Amino acid sequence: MSEVHSENDSRYLQALAERIRARRTTKLFLKRAVSKSLVRDAVEVARWAPNHHLTEPWHFYSFGKQTIAKSIELIRDIAAETKDEKLAEFKAESAAKIPGWLLVTCRKSGDELRQQEDYASCCCAIQNLTLYLSEAGVASKWTTGLITRDQRFFDLLDIDPDEEFVVGLIWYGYPKVLPTQTRKDVGEILTETE
Numbered sequence: 001m002s003e004v005h006s007e008n009d010s011r012y013l014q015a016l017a018e019r020i021r022a023r024r025t026t027k028l029f030l031k032r033a034v035s036k037s038l039v040r041d042a043v044e045v046a047r048w049a050p051n052h053h054l055t056e057p058w059h060f061y062s063f064g065k066q067t068i069a070k071s072i073e074l075i076r077d078i079a080a081e082t083k084d085e086k087l088a089e090f091k092a093e094s095a096a097k098i099p100g101w102l103l104v105t106c107r108k109s110g111d112e113l114r115q116q117e118d119y120a121s122c123c124c125a126i127q128n129l130t131l132y133l134s135e136a137g138v139a140s141k142w143t144t145g146l147i148t149r150d151q152r153f154f155d156l157l158d159i160d161p162d163e164e165f166v167v168g169l170i171w172y173g174y175p176k177v178l179p180t181q182t183r184k185d186v187g188e189i190l191t192e193t194e
């Protein structure tokens, strides 16, 4: 690739930077369904994440209607068990408004460094996925709520928790509203050495 950036390149760079800045964790979605083929394309792009030793440690579970319905019930049950019925009802109602559910897991490894690097790759894959969806107008929220650590959730998806762990449950859909966010100034987080 050329080191010299033409005016055109710089427009592409700005568009890429803007896409990265504009991806926002979103909680409220329109009812409109997201096509399966868009999600499949997002998974195809996700797996191009950097990945030491090319272990390809990720797995993506794209939920159908039955799995979503059972997951909502499980969210209700967990909240009732750990909090109270009122919150359980609220959580189930909120979950029922989420159009798209995608679970991302990472293969377990007995080697601590491999495990850490594989988890890092899965996180990069999720970023790829959510940026791709964002470019298509689909917003998302990466969650690691109680359901993602519940044995009943693994049973529902036929996941062996000795083999895989959850990196994130991705809720997605066309956004009702995109929240705003801030970050520290670059000067606070960047050290440039001699």
Ligand SMILES: Cc1cc2nc3c(=O)[nH]c(=O)nc-3n(C[C@H](O)[C@H](O)[C@H](O)COP(=O)(O)O)c2cc1C
Residues within 6 Å of the ligand: 023, 024, 025, 026, 141, 142, 143, 144, 145, 168, 181
């Ligand atoms: C590993 C991970 C776990 C997260 N889990 C949750 C969660 O359980 N609930 C939630 O509301 N947001 C969760 N988030 C989203 C963050 O809260 C969100 O990224 C943060 O508020 C910054 O907002 P932004 O994504 O719009 O920049 C998670 C994000 C990451 C990376």
